[in-house]
Amino acid sequence: MIFRHATDRVALTASNWIHTGVLVLNASYEALDEIGADRAVVLVTSGAAESIADHEPYFPIRSKDLEIALPETIRLLRYVYIEHTVLVHDESRATLAGVLRRDNHRCGYCANWARTVDHIRPRSRGGPNTWSNLVACCAPCNSAKADRTPEEAGMRLLWQPKAPDHLAKRQRRVWKQLATT
């Protein structure tokens, strides 16, 4: 997955920093979600959250009377109860944009540039819009596969689509940081 973080490496400017994703941890240090940096800054400046890791390199956010570093990870100061059903898993609902981002726009059948997604089990046979049933797919593969399963079409998936695990990866990093401080 060479391209995964390509968009994170864009140099920050006064106009694009709000598109940075900031990881939000519960008061218990469990990863909850990724939110826009503008919302994260509001949580920090209002005292609802603290920054536990700043964005690198340092990027200042200035308002009338204070300057804070753009955070990379924040922690809510009050525990928020989250039902497990909202957490992302293989059978939860995925969006077209989310699937393309997860697969870095690589077609799941030939690895070429993809701008659409394929229902692995076709929609006409009740294939759901879930992380495990959707894969990025280029136009030629999409029309070759048509209304069939990969087996019926004689096509093979290059990987098994799953829920994106970027939160899980970052969560492991948080546990590791905590263990060494």
Ligand SMILES: [Zn+2]
């Ligand atoms: Zn393809």
